[in-house]
Amino acid sequence: MEELTLTTLLAVFEEMFGAGLFWIMVVAALAITVGYIYVLIRDRAVSWRKFLLAQLSMPIGAIVAVLFVQFVTHSGFGDIGGPVDVIVLLGIAVAGAIGAAILVYTVQSLVSRPASS
Amino acid sequence: MTDFLTARRAFLKASAALLAATTAFGGATTRVRAQKVSTSARIVILGAGAAGTALANRLNDRLDGASITIIDGRSEHWYQPGFTLIAAGLKPANYSVSETTEWLPRDVDLIAEYAADIDPEAKTVTTTSGTSVPYDYLIVAPGLRLNWEGIDGFSLDMVGEKGIGAVYAGPEYAARTWAAMDRFTDEGGQGLFTRPATEMKCAGAPLKYAFLTDDYARRKGSRGNVEITYAAHSGSLFGVPIVNEKVRMLFEDRGFNTVHNHVMRAIDADRGIATFNTPDGPQELPFDFVNVIPPMTAPDVVRNSPLPWADRWVGQGYVEVDPHTLRHTRYPEVFAAGDVAGVPKGKTAASAKWQVPVVEDQIVSQLAGSEGTERYNGYTSCPLITRIGRAMLIEFDYNNNLVPSFPGVIAPLEELWISWLMKEVALKATYNAMLRGDA
Numbered sequence: 174m175e176e177l178t179l180t181t182l183l184a185v186f187e188e189m190f191g192a193g194l195f196w197i198m199v200v201a202a203l204a205i206t207v208g209y210i211y212v213l214i215r216d217r218a219v220s221w222r223k224f225l226l227a228q229l230s231m232p233i234g235a236i237v238a239v240l241f242v243q244f245v246t247h248s249g250f251g252d253i254g255g256p257v258d259v260i261v262l263l264g265i266a267v268a269g270a271i272g273a274a275i276l277v278y279t280v281q282s283l284v285s286r287p288a289s290s
Numbered sequence: 291m292t293d294f295l296t297a298r299r300a301f302l303k304a305s306a307a308l309l310a311a312t313t314a315f316g317g318a319t320t321r322v323r324a325q326k327v328s329t330s331a332r333i334v335i336l337g338a339g340a341a342g343t344a345l346a347n348r349l350n351d352r353l354d355g356a357s358i359t360i361i362d363g364r365s366e367h368w369y370q371p372g373f374t375l376i377a378a379g380l381k382p383a384n385y386s387v388s389e390t391t392e393w394l395p396r397d398v399d400l401i402a403e404y405a406a407d408i409d410p411e412a413k414t415v416t417t418t419s420g421t422s423v424p425y426d427y428l429i430v431a432p433g434l435r436l437n438w439e440g441i442d443g444f445s446l447d448m449v450g451e452k453g454i455g456a457v458y459a460g461p462e463y464a465a466r467t468w469a470a471m472d473r474f475t476d477e478g479g480q481g482l483f484t485r486p487a488t489e490m491k492c493a494g495a496p497l498k499y500a501f502l503t504d505d506y507a508r509r510k511g512s513r514g515n516v517e518i519t520y521a522a523h524s525g526s527l528f529g530v531p532i533v534n535e536k537v538r539m540l541f542e543d544r545g546f547n548t549v550h551n552h553v554m555r556a557i558d559a560d561r562g563i564a565t566f567n568t569p570d571g572p573q574e575l576p577f578d579f580v581n582v583i584p585p586m587t588a589p590d591v592v593r594n595s596p597l598p599w600a601d602r603w604v605g606q607g608y609v610e611v612d613p614h615t616l617r618h619t620r621y622p623e624v625f626a627a628g629d630v631a632g633v634p635k636g637k638t639a640a641s642a643k644w645q646v647p648v649v650e651d652q653i654v655s656q657l658a659g660s661e662g663t664e665r666y667n668g669y670t671s672c673p674l675i676t677r678i679g680r681a682m683l684i685e686f687d688y689n690n691n692l693v694p695s696f697p698g699v700i701a702p703l704e705e706l707w708i709s710w711l712m713k714e715v716a717l718k719a720t721y722n723a724m725l726r727g728d729a
Contacts (some may be wrong), residue, residue, distance in 0.1 A: 252679030
């Protein structure tokens with residue numbers, strides 16, 4: 174690797190997923206994030222009931238993300254060989270957990286509005 | 291109602307701010323493309339492989355007005371690092387196959403023929419149909435020739451039968467090798483792995499296939515019926531001493547039989563015997579499965595030209611270039627890149643990736659009237675697969691020093707999951723980005 178610039182990284186991700194799928198994924202992730210910010214601003218408060226359900230979905234998101242990565246890469250827990258592998262595993266789990274929480278919270282909030290004040 | 295309107299206004303402002311910030315961030319971190327240079331030079335590239343294609347794209351970007359011609363008779367572009375994954379049954383044969391034309395910019399002329407002659411005095415390249423292509427700069431990047439006739443009794447149509455494998459031969463042959471290896475790890479027997487005595491591309495691949503065969507046997511529970519013998523061509527298993535020691539330890543750990551100074555010269559598929567030249571005379575080793583890797587040389591068009599070293603790699607024909615600038619020592623308008631370059635290390639795709647910016651810099655600087663400053667330090671990279679799910683990322687330079695790309699994060703001589711992830715998921719993408727000149 175000579176230099177890891179943003180354009181290099183984008184080029185690599187585009188090749189990995191195909192330019193179309195990659196940018197659809199980016200747009201979807203942005204859309205969900207925007208939807209999340211939208212419902213926060215719209216409601217001016219976090220609905221803790223909805224948040225509870227979102228939190229409960231976090232371990233599921235974590236496990237699904239890890240299993241998905243293992244499936245597409247033909248690997249398993251026995252292949253963890255060093256500290257950086259543990260970090261990568263945790264990073265994937267955390268990303269899955271946060272993604273699941275945001276998705277679940279946003280979907281709940283868009284589906285059922287809170288009582289108007 | 292006013293609450294909703296206020297909320298909507300706030301939301302729209304926030305979105306606009308986010309959009310503005312992202313654009314500014316993206317603009318600020320985009321790599322500044324180097325300045326274009328105006329020229330009417332004729333640049334000829336021999337070979338549309340990794341190095342040739344990457345250089346075609348980069349020079350096309352940097353040079354305004356140059357005429358760039360690329361000569362390659364094969365319509366398919368092969369992603370060679372994928373062959374091991376195909377031969378491991380993890381990818382289909384078409385994983386490594388694309389069209390040569392897919393990667394070339396529109397402004398570059400492709401001559402879809404092989405080159406027959408290089409005349410650096412007259413500065414022309416002649417194709418097989420007799421077309422003469424004059425050049426101001428020539429980049430020789432045709433890769434290596436696999437000399438299958440160097441193994442008596444072997445022919446490519448044997449691959450996949452009677453335990454004969456040949457991962458290097460091509461995507462279809464890699465797939466056939468997988469079928470043979472799969473059968474072998476089911477049935478058991480003697481597995482034989484070796485490498486040629488000549489220079490070769492990716493000196494790690496012969497080792498990888500031994501590790502993968504071992505791993506499959508273990509997963510299937512048949513490792514007890516399988517014996518793995520590695521016949522090393524010299525006294526060591528790998529050219530870089532610190533890596534060699536690690537490989538030796540891994541071989542011991544896996545229970546491989548290792549013999550040294552064995553160079554394969556013949557094979558008898560019916561009797562399942564391979565014959566090796568050794569210091570003690572010819573030795574026969576039995577096999578139920580063998581991964582045949584032939585001696586390799588530069589292609590004939592290079593060997594028959596004045597370009598090769600006269601006193602190094604005699605008979606193999608690699609191009610005589612300065613190891614740091616990749617410029618020919620006797621013909622200053624000629625460069626070599628990729629496997630055909632006569633340099634001590636660097637016959638991998640990663641080496642081509644590092645050589646390409648150096649050749650680009652040398653040519654563009656010269657056309658702009660200055661000196662090129664980029665240097666190639668012999669960087670070679672090998673993600674040495676040690677089992678499915680783990681690889682050892684080995685990176686080194688001309689001085690046999692380890693030069694990790696991710697120091698402190700990815701330990702060089704450790705079998706890691708992250709290195710496997712990179713090999714399986716990110717490597718082809720990085721390679722493709724390199725072909726386009728973006729990485």
